[in-house]
Structure formats: C-alpha cells, structure tokens
Amino acid sequence: MAEIISGKVISAAVKERIAKEVEALKQEGTTPGLAVIIVGSDPASQVYVGSKERTCIELGMYSEKYELPETTTNEELLSLIDRLNKDDKIHGILCQLPLPRHLDEGKVIAAISPEKDVDAFHVQNVGRIMLGDYDFLPCTPAGIMEMLKYSNINPEGKHCVVIGRSNIVGKPMAMLMLHANATVTICHSRTKNLKEICKEADILVASVGKSKFVTADMVKPGAVVIDVGINRDQNGKLSGDVDYENVEPLCSAITPVPGGVGPMTIAMLMQNTLTSAKRSKIN
Ligand code: GUN
Numbered sequence: 335m336a337e338i339i340s341g342k343v344i345s346a347a348v349k350e351r352i353a354k355e356v357e358a359l360k361q362e363g364t365t366p367g368l369a370v371i372i373v374g375s376d377p378a379s380q381v382y383v384g385s386k387e388r389t390c391i392e393l394g395m396y397s398e399k400y401e402l403p404e405t406t407t408n409e410e411l412l413s414l415i416d417r418l419n420k421d422d423k424i425h426g427i428l429c430q431l432p433l434p435r436h437l438d439e440g441k442v443i444a445a446i447s448p449e450k451d452v453d454a455f456h457v458q459n460v461g462r463i464m465l466g467d468y469d470f471l472p473c474t475p476a477g478i479m480e481m482l483k484y485s486n487i488n489p490e491g492k493h494c495v496v497i498g499r500s501n502i503v504g505k506p507m508a509m510l511m512l513h514a515n516a517t518v519t520i521c522h523s524r525t526k527n528l529k530e531i532c533k534e535a536d537i538l539v540a541s542v543g544k545s546k547f548v549t550a551d552m553v554k555p556g557a558v559v560i561d562v563g564i565n566r567d568q569n570g571k572l573s574g575d576v577d578y579e580n581v582e583p584l585c586s587a588i589t590p591v592p593g594g595v596g597p598m599t600i601a602m603l604m605q606n607t608l609t610s611a612k613r614s615k616i617n
Contacts, residue, residue: 337485337587339560341477344484345597349393352604356394359611366611367396368426368452368603369418373411373437374404378564379430386428389600395607396423408438412445419447425610426452428603431502449613452606455501463506466513469613470606472506477598478539478560479510485587487537487558489516495532497521497548497575498541503562507539528552540575550580559588562595 356366368390372383383399390397400414411429418427427450433439443451448458454470462468482489494516498504508518516537521528532538532552540548541562553559563575574591582588589595 336559336582336585339481339485339587339589339594341481341589341594341597344481345477345601347484348480348598348601349389349604352601352608353393355608359608359615360394362615364611364615365394365396365423366426366607367398367424368428368607369398369400369421369424371400371402371411371414371427371429373402373406373429374434376432379432383430386600386603389604390607393604395604398424404434406434406437408436408441411437411442415442415445419445419450422614424450425614426450426603426607428453450610452603452610453502454506454606460501460506463509466509469609471602472502472510473602473606474503474541474562474595474599475507475510476602476605477595478507478562479514480602481560481589481595481598482537482558487587489514489537491515491517492536493517493519493534494537494539495519495521495535496539496541497528497532498539498543498562500541503541507541511537542575544575545573546575546577548576548581550577550584553581553584555584556586557584559585560595561589561591564591564596 370383370386387397387399418424427446429442443455448456451459454472459470489511494511496504496507499520499522508520511518529552533554537558539560545565545567561574561576565573567573572592
C-alpha cells in the first residue's frame with residue numbers, strides 16, 4: 335500500500351501559515367493584492383481562476399478578477415496589464431493561459447512586471463529559476479517540492495524522471511529537482527524507450543495531459559509517483575496522467591487526482607503574492 339500524499343492536507347497547512355503572515359502584514363498597513371485575468375470562456379480555466387480568487391479571499395488578501403470577452407484585442411489586454419503594473423494595491427498579476435489564439439502569449443507574459451509576475455513566467459524570473467536565485471516560485475513544481483518535503487522524501491541522489499517539457503511544469507520541475515541534488519531526466523513525446531526510462535525513476539513526475547498515460551509497467555516498485563494531470567476520462571470522470579488504480583499498489587507514495595498537486599499550485603501562488611507584497615514594503 336502506497337502512502338497517499340494529500341495536497342488537500344498539505345496545502346491547508348501552507349495556507350494556514352500564509353494567512354497568519356497576511357494578517358501580520360495587514361497590521362503593518364499592507365494587504366497583499368492579486369489580480370487575475372481570464373480571456374474567453376474556457377470552462378477549465380474558469381474553474382481554476384475561480385479557485386484562485388476564492389483562496390485569495392479566504393487568506394485575507396485583496397483580489398481583483400477581470401473576465402474579458404473572447405474578442406479582446408492585444409492592445410486592450412496589454413493596456414489592462416500596464417494599468418495593473420502601476421497599481422500599488424496589486425502585488426501579483428496572473429493572466430490565465432492558454433489565451434485565445436489571436437492573442438500574443440509571449441507579449442502578454444513579457445508585459446507583466448517581473449516584480450508582480452507571481453506565475454514566474456517572465457523571462458527574467460525563468461532565468462533566475464535556472465540560476466537557483468529566485469523570489470517567485472514556479473507554482474506547480476514548487477508545490478510538488480513542498481509535498482515531498484512534507485512527506486520526508488528527499489530527492490538528493492535520486493533519479494527523477496519528468497514526463498513533459500512545458501515551460502509551466504516540465505522544465506522548471508527539472509530545475510528544482512536539480513537544485514535539490516536529484517539526477518534528472520526529462521522525457522517528452524519524441525523520447526525513445528520512454529517506458530524503460532520511466533521504469534528507472536525513483537521519483538516519477540507525470541505532466542503529459544493524457545488520461546492514465548503512466549501504466550503499471552512503467553513504474554519501478556517502490557517509486558514515488560507525482561501526478562500533475564487533470565483530465566476527463568471516457569466517462570467524464572476527473573482523472574490524472576497516471577493509471578492510479580493499477581500503479582498505486584506498486585509504488586511507495588503517490589499523489590491522487592483530484593486533491594493532489596492542484597491545491598498545492600494555488601497555495602504556492604498565494605505564497606508568491608505574499609512574497610511580492612512583503613518586498614513592496616522594502617522597495
Ligand atoms: N494555465 C494552466 N496552469 C496555469 C498556471 O499555473 N498559470 C497560468 N497563468 N495559467 C495556467
């Protein structure tokens with residue numbers, strides 16, 4: 335039987351600590367503020383953005399939500415970001431991805447002030463993560479590191495295999511594992527012998543976006559399995575990238591979906607907003 339690493343439980347502990355720090359900061363006259371922008375009506379994005387706004391309020395932070403129509407132009411979106419960059423009440427700006435196809439994602443990410451870039455997507459923050467000298471945590475990978483720490487799983491000297499090379503998860507995940515002294519392999523859709531490589535992992539991180547992609551024959555007995563996926567299976571049921579039912583009996587620890595990595599990502603976003611608000615007092 336594997337240990338179930340509960341993002342629900344661990345994120346609650348993280349959020350409790352953040353709420354206390356928010357309260358202390360408010361006593362000093364600063365309320366951390368997060369602005370969340372969503373363009374269009376993608377149902378999954380609407381759920382994520384709603385969750386981010388709710389958590390913000392739950393932790394005593396100030397929240398602004400901008401729901402812009404699908405027809406929003408680059409100019410309109412950049413002008414809103416420019417205004418939020420200059421707004422002292424706002425310490426974090428997040429523009430939910432993916433954006434509608436006619437919008438320029440690169441330009442939008444570049445327009446967010448690096449000091450308010452709580453997603454850590456700006457090239458300056460990405461570079462700092464690469465160097466291991468960063469203020470803003472890459473939310474999903476940092477949430478995973480927090481789960482490992484809480485579960486007393488030390489990546490040092492372990493072979494960590496990350497499936498997926500996205501800018502949001504795969505690449506920064508590999509960096510954080512490397513900073514934690516793991517030996518890291520990144521796999522992707524063109525990787526040959528994927529199954530054999532995964533089977534060598536002490537820690538396997540699945541960020542593929544395909545329901546039940548990681549099957550039992552890809553997992554070394556005793557491995558730690560982290561599931562970043564949020565998919566719907568054939569019956570519309572929420573499922574991860576891991577075939578949980580068949581993998582769980584094999585491994586030493588595993589994250590469930592839902593209630594695994596998802597809540598941790600949001601907790602880390604709140605941490606970044608708090609960090610930004612604290613820093614605004616220094617500058
Ligand atoms: N879309 C999927 N994950 C994320 C995230 O962490 N941040 C933003 N802005 N968009 C996303």
